[in-house]
Amino acid sequence: MADWRPLDGVDVRGKRVLVRADLNVPLRDGRITDLTRIERLSPTIVELAGKGAKVIVLSHFDRPKGKVVPDMSLRPVAAALGAVLRRPTAFAADCIGPEAEAAVAAMAEGDILVLENTRFHPGEESNDPALAKAIAANGDIFVNDAFSAAHRAHATTEGLAHLLPAYAGRLMQAELAALEAALSHPKRPVGAIVGGSKVSTKLDLLTNLITKVDLLVIGGAMANTFLAAQGAELGKSLQEPALHDTARAIVESAATHGCRILLPSDFVVSETFAPNPPTETVPANAVPANAMALDVGPATTETIIAAVKELKTLIWNGPLGAFETPPFDTSTMRLAIAVAEATAGGLISVAGGGDTVAALRLAGVTDRLTYVSSAGGAFLEWMEGKTLPGVAALAPR
Known part of the structure; x- marks a missing residue:
């Protein structure tokens, strides 16, 4: 009940x-x-x-x-x-x-x-x-x-x-039902895709998800911190050196909870962050010293899409790359379409967060997922396992 x-x-x-x-x-x-x-x-x-x-x-x-x-x-x-x-x-x-x-x-x-x-x-x-x-x-x-x-x-x-x-x-009812179906009582296997720029802003989220999901896909610039913690060369890519120990601890904890973490195997990189600059695709552990990773590469995208096809439930928060600036929207757009197609085949897909909603809208698939949350902070805090005062106050008395 x-x-x-x-x-x-x-x-x-x-x-x-x-x-x-x-x-x-x-x-x-x-x-x-x-x-x-x-x-x-x-x-x-x-x-x-x-x-x-x-x-x-x-x-x-x-x-x-x-x-x-x-x-x-x-x-x-x-x-x-x-x-x-x-x-x-x-x-x-x-x-x-x-x-x-x-x-x-x-x-x-x-x-x-x-x-x-x-x-x-x-x-x-x-x-x-x-x-x-x-x-x-x-x-x-x-x-x-x-x-x-x-x-x-x-x-x-x-x-x-x-x-x-x-x-x-x-x-409120639809939102709570969708989130409970995704995290509280999910059909398994259940996976989560988490993107964004910094591990520091989603530390509580990652810590909670590794105890709840079977697969955790980490994309966006936050993946750089995990890769750098493993010794990867990231060039000028955004990452958080102070959180390398934290990233390694999350990977170790995920293993103890039976959660597989999927990190990028390749990147689309450029020397400048601007619309349609010269780019190249490189291994994720070998970004040139004068370049920065701005999107996950095609091999990574294919791996993620293949993994999504094996899931029964998916939660998505955060794009895979700098999707607002082409061509670094490629992986996120391809993934959005793949998730929509998997949803048509029975996947329970729940997505939320401002950037995620914007990306889904850009891909034209907002109405093709099971539920897309218009909430920002509340969606994130629910995924972090926190009690929401406005929900707790609705408990029967």
């Missing part, structure tokens, strides 16, 4: 339902450039409103640091939410106080209201009980649908859940 409660069977008709969303969308010149988070939130709101709830949406936006910053208002985001939902969406210029109370009091069954940026109040990020109580006064039920903010113990992610009957929204 899940240690969080879904919305199944909850009677919401006529109830004031506070929905914690993540409306922290990219905004440029007053226009939203990516509606993904709003679109993913809409099923929960549509369901609640359709069942007669008075839906009151809470969210943070940017980092106003407890002060009212007009450029960080949720007003334009509320308008975008209404456009996506194709129904009227009201807005209140505060999340507590007379304006919020009046807007909530005016609601009829099925209405939708967005309250102003919760981070305009310093008590949001400090999880002030007084702020949580003031917000809770306008609700009868709390629904957390912001997994991407669940790693923060804030007033509207953790505090509210202790003051009202608390449930996971449909986006």
